[in-house]
Amino acid sequence: xxxxxxxxxxxxxxxxxxxxxxxxLGLHRPELRAWALYDxxxxxxxxxxxxxxxxxxxxxxxxxxxxxxxxxxxxxxxxLIAMAALALLAxxxxxxxxxxxxxxxxxxxxxxxxxxATAAMFFIHTGDWPLALVLFVIVELxxxxxxxxxxxxxxxxxxxxxxxxxxxxxxxxGYLGGGVLLALNLAWIEFPQWFGLPHGADLTxxxxxxxxxLAFLSVAVWWVVFSMPLFLKIPEPIVEPxxxxxxxxxxxxxxxxLALATVxxxxxxxxxxxxxxxxxxxxxxxxxxxxxxxxxGAEIGLETGAxxxxxxxxxxxxxxxxxxxxxxxxxxxxxxxxxxxxxxYLGIALLGYVLRSEAQFLxxxxxxxxxxxxxxxxxxxLFASLIPKQKSTQFFALFALSEKLAGILGPxxxxxxxxxxxxxxxxxxxxVVFFLVGGxxxxxxxxxxxxxxxxxxxxxxxxxxxxx
Numbered sequence: 194x195x196x197x198x199x200x201x202x203x204x205x206x207x208x209x210x211x212x213x214x215x216x217x218l219g220l221h222r223p224e225l226r227a228w229a230l231y232d233x234x235x236x237x238x239x240x241x242x243x244x245x246x247x248x249x250x251x252x253x254x255x256x257x258x259x260x261x262x263x264x265x266x267x268x269x270x271x272x273l274i275a276m277a278a279l280a281l282l283a284x285x286x287x288x289x290x291x292x293x294x295x296x297x298x299x300x301x302x303x304x305x306x307x308x309x310a311t312a313a314m315f316f317i318h319t320g321d322w323p324l325a326l327v328l329f330v331i332v333e334l335x336x337x338x339x340x341x342x343x344x345x346x347x348x349x350x351x352x353x354x355x356x357x358x359x360x361x362x363x364x365x366x367g368y369l370g371g372g373v374l375l376a377l378n379l380a381w382i383e384f385p386q387w388f389g390l391p392h393g394a395d396l397t398x399x400x401x402x403x404x405x406x407l408a409f410l411s412v413a414v415w416w417v418v419f420s421m422p423l424f425l426k427i428p429e430p431i432v433e434p435x436x437x438x439x440x441x442x443x444x445x446x447x448x449x450x451l452a453l454a455t456v457x458x459x460x461x462x463x464x465x466x467x468x469x470x471x472x473x474x475x476x477x478x479x480x481x482x483x484x485x486x487x488x489x490g491a492e493i494g495l496e497t498g499a500x501x502x503x504x505x506x507x508x509x510x511x512x513x514x515x516x517x518x519x520x521x522x523x524x525x526x527x528x529x530x531x532x533x534x535x536x537x538y539l540g541i542a543l544l545g546y547v548l549r550s551e552a553q554f555l556x557x558x559x560x561x562x563x564x565x566x567x568x569x570x571x572x573x574x575l576f577a578s579l580i581p582k583q584k585s586t587q588f589f590a591l592f593a594l595s596e597k598l599a600g601i602l603g604p605x606x607x608x609x610x611x612x613x614x615x616x617x618x619x620x621x622x623x624x625v626v627f628f629l630v631g632g633x634x635x636x637x638x639x640x641x642x643x644x645x646x647x648x649x650x651x652x653x654x655x656x657x658x659x660x661x
Contacts, residue, residue: 307335372508464643475631510562518567
């Protein structure tokens with residue numbers, strides 16, 4: 194059951210009228226709607242800045258003066274720096290947030306750094322690649338940092354039977370929010386005259402790049418505005434202080450020490466540990482397909498319009514399909530529904546081998562949209578059900594690392610297979626190994642046993658008995 198007064202709110206909020214629909218979606222209480230809306234807010238950053246508009250802008254504008262291939266290389270290095278920084282900080286910050294009531298404050302801290310950095314991208318012009326990379330690292334690290342604390346709030350506001358619906362609906366809203374703003378961004382980039390922006394020939398660099406720079410500014414505003422309900426409607430979860438009991442005032446240092454213990458603490462939650470490793474592996478496959486699909490499509494001669502169209506298609510196909518995955522989990526079970534998603538991904542990797550046309554690429558995009566959000570949302574909610582609420586941020590810091598590490602090993606395998614075979618087609622089909630191995634590990638997760646272990650530990654917590 195949720196803590197921190199949620200039980201009292203449950204009694205006051207029985208559904209009526211269209212409330213039955215909200216209950217089916219997991220949006221029947223204000224704090225659940227506020228939590229899900231943050232996915233709508235942050236997905237604009239992921240879609241416009243990280244996935245679609247900024248990479249193209251960096252290559253064509255900020256890094257325009259760099260030699261061939263250098264812009265792409267430096268962009269990749271910036272991504273790795275952001276991931277490495279998150280890997281160093283997230284576990285310690287997770288321990289800190291579970292030991293002091295600061296989950297929302299830390300989320301707000303990352304937001305207050307990331308949103309201005311996103312807005313500052315408006316000032317990136319031709320040749321400003323150092324500024325562009327610094328801002329990109331800050332934005333990617335900031336949005337990834339908010340995910341740690343955002344995800345960790347889920348078990349505090351949702352009951353065991355709500356958690357799948359809330360998680361999948363959050364992902365669906367993320368698809369919708371990211372898709373809506375990206376569609377608007379692309380509209381004024383492609384057709385600036387519709388919005389009264391400079392267009393035509395003989396434009397200055399500042400005029401020609403204005404639509405893209407306004408896209409970055411719009412993301413910053415979107416991120417801040419739609420984050421407000423989370424801060425207004427979700428109470429800060431009550432925690433049992435574990436840092437500072439010695440009388441020393443070194444919270445960050447103690448956090449790093451306890452972060453190392455978090456990995457060891459997984460031995461008390463074996464099923465959560467197995468789930469985490471399984472997710473790390475099969476999410477490598479998902480991350481690789483997401484990151485390599487456009488490059489692979491370009492290599493085989495597909496048009497840029499097809500690439501951009503596929504990004505939007507994934508967003509909007511993902512909205513209803515992610516919600517349907519939540520309903521599917523109610524029928525088949527969470528773990529079995531994840532297996533459905535992994536099976537489709539196996540087919541996607543195999544179909545990628547025979548990909549020849551834009552129509553086939555769009556078909557694969559539809560398949561990705563059908564399973565991407567549902568598989569990842571149910572992975573999040575399954576993991577949340579296998580860990581204690583009192584240590585949710587610590588464990589979700591590890592989960593966030595698994596999510597952010599996705600797309601490192603996969604592209605590495607991609608490069609190796611191309612080196613050995615000389616063919617990207619063999620590389621794309623090699624991704625199936627991640628789904629096979631990850632699925633095998635997932636099959637070893639005993640959900641009933643894992644949830645029972647959490648109940649026992651939470652009983653100990655309520656009786657003030659120490660547990661790890």
